Structures are given as structure tokens and as C-alpha cells.
Amino acid sequence: MPIASVKLSHMIETSSSTFLFGLIIVWLLHRDHSNLKDLFSKKDMNVITIKWRPC
Numbered sequence: 001m002p003i004a005s006v007k008l009s010h011m012i013e014t015s016s017s018t019f020l021f022g023l024i025i026v027w028l029l030h031r032d033h034s035n036l037k038d039l040f041s042k043k044d045m046n047v048i049t050i051k052w053r054p055c
Helices: 004-029 036-040
Strands: none
16 A cells, blocks of 8 residues: 555645646637637637726
8 A cells, every 4th residue: 555645645646637637628628619720729719808997
């Protein structure tokens, strides 16, 4: 059996990398696209910008 600290470090490593991989996949697949070129392009993205004004 591995040492508890080794188990913990592997759990943190795999869970964080799996979470980031999942975020990237969800972001790619939930974008509006009709082909692969549209999927990976940045133009025509509906981005709302909010300008902050100090009081």
C-alpha cells in the first residue's frame, strides 16, 4: 500500500486534471457551431462586456 501522502497527492493531481479536461470539453461542445471550423474560431462570439465605473 502506498503512503497516505502519496495517495493524497495522486488524488489531487488526477481530480484537478480531470476537472479541467471536463471544463474544456463542455466549453467546446456547448458552443454554437455548424462545422469544425466554426467550433474552433473566435469570431462572431456574443460577448457582453460590462464596464466598471468607480463611484
